[in-house]
Every structure is written in structure tokens, then in C-alpha cells.
Amino acid sequence: MTGRTYEQSKPLMTPAQTAALDAQRRRARLGHNLRRGSIYALAVLLAIWILLPIWLITTMAFSTPTDVRAFPKHFFPIPFSTQTLDFFLNTQGILNSTLNSLVVALLALVISTVLAIPAGYAIARYLFPGRDAIRLGILSVRAFPIVVLAVPLAVVFIRLGMFDKVHSLAMMHAALTLPTTILVVASVFTSVPREFEEAAQIFGCTRMQAFWRVVLPLAVPGIAAAAILTFVLSWNEVFAAILLTISNRTLPAQILYTLDKSGDPFKFAGGFFMLVPSLIFIFFIRRYLFNMWGQITK
Amino acid sequence: MAEIVIENAVKRFGKFVAIDDVSLTIHDQEFVVLLGPSGCGKTTLLRAVAGLGMVDSGRVLIGGKDVTYLPPKERQISMVFQNYAIFPHMTVFDNIAFGLKMRKLPKETIRERVEHAAKLLHIETMLERFPGAMSGGQRQRVAVARAIAYDAKVLLMDEPLSNLDALLRLEMRAELKALLARLGATTVYVTHDQIEALSMGDRIAVMRNGKILQVDSPTRVYDLPTNQFVGSFIGNPPMNFLRGQVRRENGTVKVKIGTLLIAPPEEMQAALGSYEGRHVYIGIRAENMETLDRPADDTLPVKVEVVEPLGSQNLLTTYVEDNMIKISTHPDFPAEVGGQVWLRFPISKIRWIDPETGEAITPDMETILA
Numbered sequence: 001m002t003g004r005t006y007e008q009s010k011p012l013m014t015p016a017q018t019a020a021l022d023a024q025r026r027r028a029r030l031g032h033n034l035r036r037g038s039i040y041a042l043a044v045l046l047a048i049w050i051l052l053p054i055w056l057i058t059t060m061a062f063s064t065p066t067d068v069r070a071f072p073k074h075f076f077p078i079p080f081s082t083q084t085l086d087f088f089l090n091t092q093g094i095l096n097s098t099l100n101s102l103v104v105a106l107l108a109l110v111i112s113t114v115l116a117i118p119a120g121y122a123i124a125r126y127l128f129p130g131r132d133a134i135r136l137g138i139l140s141v142r143a144f145p146i147v148v149l150a151v152p153l154a155v156v157f158i159r160l161g162m163f164d165k166v167h168s169l170a171m172m173h174a175a176l177t178l179p180t181t182i183l184v185v186a187s188v189f190t191s192v193p194r195e196f197e198e199a200a201q202i203f204g205c206t207r208m209q210a211f212w213r214v215v216l217p218l219a220v221p222g223i224a225a226a227a228i229l230t231f232v233l234s235w236n237e238v239f240a241a242i243l244l245t246i247s248n249r250t251l252p253a254q255i256l257y258t259l260d261k262s263g264d265p266f267k268f269a270g271g272f273f274m275l276v277p278s279l280i281f282i283f284f285i286r287r288y289l290f291n292m293w294g295q296i297t298k
Numbered sequence: 299m300a301e302i303v304i305e306n307a308v309k310r311f312g313k314f315v316a317i318d319d320v321s322l323t324i325h326d327q328e329f330v331v332l333l334g335p336s337g338c339g340k341t342t343l344l345r346a347v348a349g350l351g352m353v354d355s356g357r358v359l360i361g362g363k364d365v366t367y368l369p370p371k372e373r374q375i376s377m378v379f380q381n382y383a384i385f386p387h388m389t390v391f392d393n394i395a396f397g398l399k400m401r402k403l404p405k406e407t408i409r410e411r412v413e414h415a416a417k418l419l420h421i422e423t424m425l426e427r428f429p430g431a432m433s434g435g436q437r438q439r440v441a442v443a444r445a446i447a448y449d450a451k452v453l454l455m456d457e458p459l460s461n462l463d464a465l466l467r468l469e470m471r472a473e474l475k476a477l478l479a480r481l482g483a484t485t486v487y488v489t490h491d492q493i494e495a496l497s498m499g500d501r502i503a504v505m506r507n508g509k510i511l512q513v514d515s516p517t518r519v520y521d522l523p524t525n526q527f528v529g530s531f532i533g534n535p536p537m538n539f540l541r542g543q544v545r546r547e548n549g550t551v552k553v554k555i556g557t558l559l560i561a562p563p564e565e566m567q568a569a570l571g572s573y574e575g576r577h578v579y580i581g582i583r584a585e586n587m588e589t590l591d592r593p594a595d596d597t598l599p600v601k602v603e604v605v606e607p608l609g610s611q612n613l614l615t616t617y618v619e620d621n622m623i624k625i626s627t628h629p630d631f632p633a634e635v636g637g638q639v640w641l642r643f644p645i646s647k648i649r650w651i652d653p654e655t656g657e658a659i660t661p662d663m664e665t666i667l668a
Contacts, residue, residue, distance in 0.1 A: 193381065193383070195379050195380075195381055195383035196383050196385060198348075198350050198370075198379070198383065199377070199379055199383035199384075199385070200385075200396070201349075201350070201369065201370045201371060202348060202350075202370045202371075202375065202376065202377045202397075203371075203376070203396050203397030203400060203444070203448055204371045204396075204397050204400030204401055205371065205400060206369065206371065207369075209400075214385055214387075217387045218385075218386065218387055
């Protein structure tokens with residue numbers, strides 16, 4: 001229908017035409033509602049898919065060991081008890097490996113951040129020979145799962161005699177997270193307008209001073225997000241940790257090692273204990289993750 | 299003294315020549331506007347003066363000192379950026395004080411200078427605020443205050459008003475002009491807005507394709523453009539260009555437009571004589587033609603095609619042969635679409651243009667001096 005005939009027919013519409021138009025409109029609205037409804041249904045399903053195990057683990061972690069072993073499982077932690085968690089925390093090696101995990105994660109965070117800042121800045125700001133090749137290299141490293149990367153890396157580490165030490169595992173984790181961190185930090189630096197740096201230079205800064213006084217403060221939130229990501233990755237990483245440590249196990253390695261020798265209460269409590277730090281960190285950095293992925297937040 | 303001298307500056311980006319052998323001298327305390335369409339090299343030239351992009355060859359001197367390859371901080375310059383570039387993580391006070399702190403001035407001096415600059419820009423009540431909580435116009439004021447407080451001998455401005463809405467731009471233009479006149483810094487101001495250039499500059503350097511086409515006072519750039527591009531880029535409406543045929547009658551050179559014969563002034567005779575039998579363009583501003591509502595001597599009858607009442611003037615569109623011309627008339631002038639008016643071309647207001655090069659035909663110097 002051309003615009004012109006529409007204009008002419010509008011005041012002259014017969015009741016039949018009006019009815020047809022109404023029906024058409026109703027169908028359109030129904031279709032729209034259906035699409036919306038199915039998207040919401042899908043979202044709810046996905047949320048349940050993720051939240052149900054988390055809820056189950058949490059419930060079990062706060063139930064008595066007897067209740068944990070019982071079947072069917074409770075849906076709420078009644079009676080509420082920290083007995084299961086207490087048992088887990090007092091198990092031989094758990095406290096020690098928690099401390100190891102903490103040290104490894106913090107060290108990895110520091111190493112990876114300190115290296116990623118200059119690397120990310122260079123990629124964001126300078127046109128140097130091989131820049132695209134380096135970017136592509138970093139990106140392609142990310143394409144491999146950690147398991148694939150960890151084996152050859154572990155071989156190198158063992159050959160160099162760097163194993164079963166907290167700092168060697170930290171370096172391993174830093175190496176594994178570095179590609180991600182560099183790319184995130186580079187994108188953070190790219191988002192700081194070049195004009196800020198130039199203005200700083202006009203008003204008396206050298207390039208270095210402009211970086212310290214203007215660029216870095218503006219990039220800190222994003223860099224912190226990348227650092228926390230490293231922390232979480234290191235905290236959760238188990239494969240390299242098992243390969244590289246024997247006596248100085250990190251928490252996930254320790255749990256995995258003792259998993260088949262322990263009962264359900266230990267497993268649930270361990271799962272809960274591993275889960276919580278990641279959830280807390282993700283909660284704090286989700287804003288930066290959204291920014292990173294280009295989502296527009298209100 | 300802060301005279302800026304640019305000598306044979308060349309800047310390339312790959313194969314693209316952004317500045318093509320440009321030389322320009324900006325006198326101490328002068329306000330020069332670099333004007334041109336986007337991509338003409340005006341910002342590149344400004345950045346070469348600022349030290350944010352070094353030239354590939356040529357020299358830049360500020361106050362007699364060769365600064366061609368010095369970093370910005372050693373050039374004694376100050377700058378206002380197009381997007382203001384106010385640091386979002388600092389308060390307005392810290393933004394304005396930034397350069398002064400870098401110079402390690404005493405705290406008291408910094409406070410005085412910041413407050414003085416803030417007062418000049420009427421933002422003295424906002425010193426504790428962060429830029430994020432300010433409007434575009436206010437941020438613009440902070441950027442100018444920061445540049446002023448730094449108290450450099452040279453002030454560079456890169457399209458400082460282009461991000462403001464029309465009304466605010468108008469207001470800020472006058473305020474900025476008055477302020478800069480008081481400061482007496484040598485100012486280089488980049489803009490693509492010809493009205494801004496005409497209204498603010500002591501001199502205007504019109505640029506195109508990396509070259510400076512003309513450097514002159516606003517009136518001269520407006521009335522006496524040295525080529526067709528300058529005439530059509532500056533002024534609203536742009537300068538009219540009519541084709542005229544050059545012929546010789548009774549020993550004097552005449553130019554014929556339609557049915558009208560124009561006798562060029564004495565000093566143009568020799569120069570235009572060399573175009574005999576060919577065409578030239580007659581460049582004339584819309585408001586420089588005399589419009590009559592009845593036939594008279596030395597007038598050209600034209601048919602009015604469009605009448606645009608613009609309040610202070612009526613803009614008529616007509617055609618002479620194939621050339622569209624715009625005529626500005628008094629709002630009371632009786633003109634109707636389809637009606638006829640008669641145009642007179644005052645000889646002193648005509649710019650003669652070579653149709654091939656687009657350059658203005660200049661009078662023979664010897665005839666003038668004789």
C-alpha cells in the first residue's frame with residue numbers, strides 16, 4: 001500500500017476494514033508478547049541452571065553432617081549448623097593450602113598487573129613494528145584452554161627447576177592470565193582519550209609524568225578489575241596447581257587431591273569455600289566486565 | 299615577545315600531505331585564525347606549533363627560539379582543546395592549577411592565579427566541583443581558565459567553541475574575544491566556522507589542502523579574496539561568480555556579462571587585456587550589488603527565482619546565463635518571484651578571477667605606480 005492510498009482510505013474505512021486492521025494489530029501484539037515471554041522464560045531457565053547448584057552447595061554447607069549425608073536433600077539449611085564447615089576447615093592441610101592459595105593469587109595478581117600495564121599501554125598508544133602480530137599472538141593464546149597451555153608451561157618450569165614453590169606457581173598463573181590482562185588493560189587505556197595526555201604535556205608534563213598523573217588515575221578502576229580477574233582465575237585454577245606443586249598445594253589442588261577420600265560434607269563445604277571468593281569478586285567487578293564487553297548500563 | 303614563525307613546514311601522514319610547505323609569521327600579541335574546511339591541515343599546523351606532532355621538515359620558532367623538535371612543556375605555550383580535555387578525576391580548582399603545580403609555584407600564588415582565572419570566566423563558585431557534574435559550556439570555561447592561568451606567552455585554541463550549542467557559542471565568542479584582547483597573548487585559533495574567524499581574528503589564514511591560500515585581515519579576506527575558493531568559503535551567502543567575456547572596444551578592455559558591458563578600472567586594463575577573447579569570472583558579494591526596481595544605465599536585468607526573507611535582509615536568487623547569483627536586498631525592496639530587477643555592479647567591489655587557476659587577477663603594479 002502506498003502512503004497516498006492509505007491517506008485516502010483512512011477517513012473512508014468501512015467497518016470490515018476496521019475489523020481487519022484490529023485483527024492484524026492483535027496478531028502483531030500477540031506475536032510480540034510471545035517473543036518477549038519466551039526470552040524471559042529462557043533467561044529464567046538459565047538463571048535456575050546456574051543458581052540451583054550454588055544454592056544446593058550453600059544449603060549443604062550450612063547443614064549438619066548427618067543431614068548432608070541423608071537423602072533426599074533439604075532445600076533449606078534447617079537446622080542451621082556450621083558443623084560441616086568447621087569440620088572442613090579443621091581438616092589437615094586445608095588452612096595451610098588456603099594460605100598458599102592466597103599468597104599465590106596475590107603474587108600472580110601483582111606480577112601480571114605490573115607486566116600488563118606497560119604492555120597494554122604500548123598496544124593502546126604506540127604504533128610499533130610488529131604491533132598487530134603481537135596483538136594477534138596474545139589473542140590466539142587466549143583461544144587455547146588453560147589445560148592445553150599449562151602442560152608445556154609446566155614442562156618448562158620443571159626443567160628450570162621452578163616447581164613446588166609458591167612463587168613458581170604464582171608465575172605460572174601470571175603467565176596464564178597475562179594475555180587476558182594485557183588485552184583488558186589495553187582496552188582500558190584506549191578508552192582514556194589521548195587529549196588528556198596531550199593536555200597534561202602542554203601544561204608541563206613529560207610523557208612519563210602525563211602517564212602517572214593523568215592516564216593511570218583514570219585507568220585504575222579498569223586495571224583493578226583486570227587484577228581481580230587474575231586473582232579469581234588463580235584462586236580457581238587447579239590443573240597447573242596439581243602439575244606444579246606437591247607439598248605446597250593450593251586450596252583447589254588440595255581439595256581435588258582429597259576429594260575421593262572424603263565424604264559428602266567435606267565436598268560440599270569445600271565447594272562452598274571455593275565458590276564464595278569468586279562470587280564476591282565478580283560482584284565487585286561486574287560493572288567493569290560489562291564495560292569491557294561493551295554493554296550499555298543505565 | 300612571542301612571535302611565532304613557521305618556515306616551510308611539511309607534515310605527511312603516510313602518503314597524505316597534511317601540511318604542504320607552509321610559512322606563516324604570527325606577530326607578538328596578534329590573534330590569528332587558521333580557517334579552512336575539515337582535513338585542510340589547520341589542526342595539524344596548530345599541533346606542530348604546540349609540539350604535539352612534529353613537522354617532517356621546516357622550522358617552528360617561538361619568540362625567536364627554534365622549538366621545532368622541543369616537547370610541548372619547553373615551548374611556553376598553553377592550549378584549549380576541542381573536547382576541552384579537562385581531567386575528570388580532578389576538581390575544577392586542581393584542573394586550573396595543574397600547570398602551575400607542575401611549575402612548582404608557591405601555594406599562595408597558585409591559589410591567587412586560579413581564583414583570578416576562575417573569576418574572569420565566571421566559574422569562581424564551582425572550584426570544588428568535578429567536571430562530570432558540569433555542563434558543556436561550564437567545562438569549556440574551565441578549559442579556558444586553565445589555559446589562561448598558565449600564563450603562557452602563546453595561547454593555542456583548537457576549535458574551542460565547536461562543541462557548544464549555537465546560542466552559547468555566540469555568547470562565548472564575544473566573551474572570549476574581549477578576554478583575549480585583554481590578555482595580550484599571541485593567539486592561534488583554529489576553526490572551520492568562517493563567521494567565528496571573521497568576528498574574532500586580527501588576521502585570518504585561509505587553508506585548503508595543506509596550503510595557506512590567503513593571510514589577511516577579516517575585511518580584506520572577505521572583500522578581496524585572492525582566489526575563488528576563499529571567496530566561496532567565506533561569507534554567507536558565498537561570493538557570486540559570474541562568467542564575463544573579455545573584449546576590446548575602442549582601445550579599452552571591457553567585460554561583458556549577459557547584455558551588460560563593464561569597464562574595468564584603469565589598473566586592471568593591462569592584466570585583463572591578456573584575457574581578450576576569453577572568459578573571466580567576476581566575483582561579487584551578494585550585498586555589494588545595487589538592486590533597482592526599474593531599468594537604468596549600466597544595469598543588467600535579471601528574473602527573480604526565489605525570495606528568502608531573512609529578517610534583516612531579503613535574499614534573492616537569480617540566474618545570469620547559467621550562473622546562479624544571490625543578491626542581498628533591503629527587506630523593503632519590492633521583489634517578487636518571477637518579477638524582474640536590475641543589477642548594477644560597482645567596479646570597486648568586483649574581484650576578477652582567472653577561471654582556470656581560480657586565482658584573482660592582480661593589477662599590473664607598474665600601472666599603479668605610474
